[in-house]
């Protein structure tokens with residue numbers, strides 16, 4: 001299922017940091033596909049910013065506003081898990097420290113636009129610091145805990161080089177840059 005949705009340009013710090021061409025590619029990838037996670041990685045000197053966008057269905061099994069206590073608990077658990085970068089990402093690089101997580105929940109069912117579409121995303125941004133800019137690779141570690149995630153579409157921009165990769169449970173790592 002492919003549902004493209006409107007994306008406001010320049011609302012993302014990641015997008016703001018990217019050259020125009022990379023932003024254009026980024027926006028093309030901004031789609032809501034069940035089973036798919038969108039991940040962008042941008043390294044600027046010693047700082048690494050990652051943005052992860054996932055349909056809520058991948059983590060919760062539903063995308064409506066929680067209607068039962070069990071669904072409320074599931075939403076709280078997913079939001080807590082999303083704030084821990086170690087649940088999702090492992091960076092291969094010297095002195096890369098986990099940074100601040102900034103979580104947004106978009107398209108909740110009470111939102112009028114989404115109510116018509118019935119889709120909702122989680123979006124979380126992680127800021128890491130890597131000493132000496134020695135980032136060498138990335139592994140997505142969320143497949144085991146979240147079987148609703150089938151693949152991760154990665155776009156990266158590292159030391160002026162850009163690339164893409166598709167990560168799966170069987171092939172969850174990518175060398176960088």
Ligand SMILES: [Zn+2]
Nearest residue numbers: 055063119120
């Ligand atoms: Zn959906």
